[in-house]
Amino acid sequence: MKKPEIPHNENERLIELRRLNILDSEQEKDFDDLVELASIICGVPISLVTLVDADRQWFKSKKGVEIDSSPRDISFCGHAINYDDVMVIENTVADKRFFDNPLVTEDPNIRFYAGMPIKSENGFNLGTLCVIDTQPKKLTELQITALKVLGGQASKLIELRDKKNELEIKNEKLESLNQLNTRITSIISHDLKGPINSLRAYMNSNYIDANNPKDLAQLFPLVKNNLNSLNELVENLLEWSNSSNDVNFENIKVKELIFEVCNLFVGNALEKNIDLKCGYLHEDKILADLSMLRFIMRNLINNAIKFTENGEVIVETEKTDDHQIIIKVTDTGVGISKELLERIKLKDKKVSTKGTRNEKGTGLGLQLIREFLSIHKTDLEIESVENEGSTFSFSLPVA
Structure with a gap:
């Protein structure tokens, strides 16, 4: 033969x-x-x-x-x-x-x-x-x-x-993006108006005397928080806009991307006495949309720093037997109560809480993270213990 x-x-x-x-x-x-x-x-x-x-x-x-x-x-x-x-x-x-x-x-x-x-x-x-x-x-x-x-x-x-x-894949992506667009439009109509209306109310208040240093001192933190909230919202919307024009799956060096994003937050971490660590990172490439993955990592690391003071934020990866890379962001911050965690796990609910220094959030970041991960056929896993810290993780296939 x-x-x-x-x-x-x-x-x-x-x-x-x-x-x-x-x-x-x-x-x-x-x-x-x-x-x-x-x-x-x-x-x-x-x-x-x-x-x-x-x-x-x-x-x-x-x-x-x-x-x-x-x-x-x-x-x-x-x-x-x-x-x-x-x-x-x-x-x-x-x-x-x-x-x-x-x-x-x-x-x-x-x-x-x-x-x-x-x-x-x-x-x-x-x-x-x-x-x-x-x-x-x-x-x-x-x-x-x-x-x-x-x-x-x-x-x-x-x-x-x-x-x-x-064609079916493109239609699925288009449908996902259309749904995302509808949800974001709804969020914008509420969240963009909120801080603006709040600022207008402060500025037009009869209880604020522009010539009184004490009144201005009380007003300043409120204005700062609202402006920070507006800035975060606009950044998220711009990132969403760039990512939603098209979905482009490509081979990404996960280690390089994580280092790139971590470097953006070194100053933020130092300001709160946080040891920001890029832990053990695999050299593998993963299959993902680069803009969406960058957005996800930025928001997860930013949130970990927001809810941590004098502690650690660790970013690391784990490779599974079924050729998946798990990306984890772990902090030693305030953690999440069981009640709040249940609300967060209701994916149609937008949840916003203040950070350790009263940093205001819009709740938009977490929703977008979940939307972007759903396009990648994966989901966000959350583990947290109140007053001990939290771990946010998701998995993507090895390229």
């Missing part, structure tokens, strides 16, 4: 196969109709749409067999993908490549095989549309032509399936 040769472009071919996300997918009628038609036209009991993986051939659609896959090193289709035309073996026992192949000497006792390569849009042979018989056989020219046409249709179906998946 001769094992199939490995195509010269095998690595690129396998990347293409995985990109199409078709391996181990559900049964689809369009492919089933193809194998049924191939079986009828060629007059054979077995027909398959096969995809040749690294060490197996997997059957996207099948007629006449029960198994879903078989080893690549004994497969006929492993040979056929090295051709650009139909590969025909009229009598397997008379062919030195296959006469002692287990698929010939044992079930399903192949005696005849013909396979037309299924080519991807980028020109890679992914597998075959093949027909099989338990008796030696010779196809007519018309049957061979029909097999070529059906193989081409299998290629077209895979292309259409890929385009459909891409």
